[in-house]
Amino acid sequence: MLTQVIKNAIKEHASKSPDEEVCGLILSIGENFLIFKCENISFNKKEHSILNPLDYIKAEKIGNIVGTYHSQKNNEPSLIDNLTSDNHNIFSIVYCWESEKFYLIKPQLISYLYKNFEIGKYDCFTLIKNYYHQQLNISLNDYKREEGWYLNTPKLISDSFNKEGFMIVDKKDRKLHDVLLFGKDFDNLYHMGIFLRNNMFIHHPRNLKSVIEDLGHWESKLILTIRHKSLL
Numbered sequence: 001m002l003t004q005v006i007k008n009a010i011k012e013h014a015s016k017s018p019d020e021e022v023c024g025l026i027l028s029i030g031e032n033f034l035i036f037k038c039e040n041i042s043f044n045k046k047e048h049s050i051l052n053p054l055d056y057i058k059a060e061k062i063g064n065i066v067g068t069y070h071s072q073k074n075n076e077p078s079l080i081d082n083l084t085s086d087n088h089n090i091f092s093i094v095y096c097w098e099s100e101k102f103y104l105i106k107p108q109l110i111s112y113l114y115k116n117f118e119i120g121k122y123d124c125f126t127l128i129k130n131y132y133h134q135q136l137n138i139s140l141n142d143y144k145r146e147e148g149w150y151l152n153t154p155k156l157i158s159d160s161f162n163k164e165g166f167m168i169v170d171k172k173d174r175k176l177h178d179v180l181l182f183g184k185d186f187d188n189l190y191h192m193g194i195f196l197r198n199n200m201f202i203h204h205p206r207n208l209k210s211v212i213e214d215l216g217h218w219e220s221k222l223i224l225t226i227r228h229k230s231l232l
Contacts, residue, residue, distance in 0.1 A: 001026060001033055001067055002093060002104050009035045010095050010102075014071035018097070021049040023070040025056070026093065027063030035069065036062065067091035077103050079197045083212055086110055112202060115210045120145045124192045124204045128179060131194055131202070136177060138228055140164050150183075150190035157181060157189040166226040174225055180215075181224040189223060 006026065013022050013035065025036040038055035042048040049070040059065055067090055077094045085092040086109040094103040112131060115122040123145065132138040141164065143156060150156070166179065174180075174195045180203075183189035193203025196212065204210035215222070 001091060002102060003033060006033055006035060006093070007095075007102055010069050010071070010093065011100075013037055014095055014097055017045075020045040021047070021071050023049040023051050023068065025051070025059045025065050026067035026069060026091070027059060028066045029063040033066070034063070040070075065090070067093060069093035069095065071095045071097055073098055075099050075101060077105055079200065081105055082108070083196070083200065087113065087212060109202060109212065113210050113212065115204065117204060117207050117209070119147055119149075122204065122210065123206075127202065127204045127210055128192055128194060132177075132228070136228075136231070138165075138230060150188075154188045154190075157183075157192065158186050161226050165229045167229060167232070169225050169227045171222065171225045175227065175231075177228070177231055179226045179228075180218075180222055181226060182218065182221040183223050186223060191221070193218075195225070 013024060016022070021040060023040050024038045027034050027036050036055070036059040039052040040049045041052045042050040051068065056065070069092065072094060073096065075096050075098065081092060081094055082105055085105045085107045089107050089110040091107070092105040094105065112127055117123060125143065125145065129140045129142065132140055143160065169178065176195065176197055178195040180193045180195055180201055181189045182191040191203070191206070193201040195201050199215050200212055201215055202210070202212045
């Protein structure tokens with residue numbers, strides 16, 4: 001996808017607006033890739049880019065959308081760039097005009113997202129168990145969970161995380177991969193998620209689809225932050 005032809009096309013697009021971010025889509029037509037220039041509808045085009053949704057509709061009539069791209073001044077793709085790639089299950093190209101470097105972001109977390117809730121199969125603990133095994137090669141034991149488990153066995157989480165190799169850390173010192181425990185108090189924990197960065201976390205809310213979102217209102221329900229000993 002990141003061929004020299006694509007690189008040259010993105011550079012040419014960025015050169016038309018040297019002080020602003022430009023954005024677009026990568027299309028595949030047969031065995032060829034090409035860019036589709038989009039309008040940046042951000043209010044702050046010097047620091048952000050937001051694709052005009054209407055351009056998606058136009059692009060779909062031309063070819064298969066396989067990626068996005070945007071230009072920026074800084075050298076590193078942001079967390080939002082990575083999360084956008086994950087949330088849309090699509091490749092993303094970032095062109096940094098100061099260094100003339102290209103970055104290709106591959107979706108990493110998509111396999112954990114948008115699962116329908118099913119207790120014991122697709123729930124908050126299943127997400128964490130799968131994530132730790134696949135991303136960190138850390139195996140966690142499974143625990144029998146039925147409807148109302150948090151009422152019948154309210155201490156299930158508080159009695160188990162030490163056995164699984166986790167330690168409590170300062171909530172203000174959250175790091176990537178930390179597990180966030182939510183509930184009423186230490187002995188009444190009913191939900192968990194994984195901290196990413198920039199106040200974002202991935203979790204599977206009860207009776208909803210698994211998702212990445214800002215901690216926001218969840219912060220008031222956060223009781224503990226725990227970290228696996230192997231990550232200390």
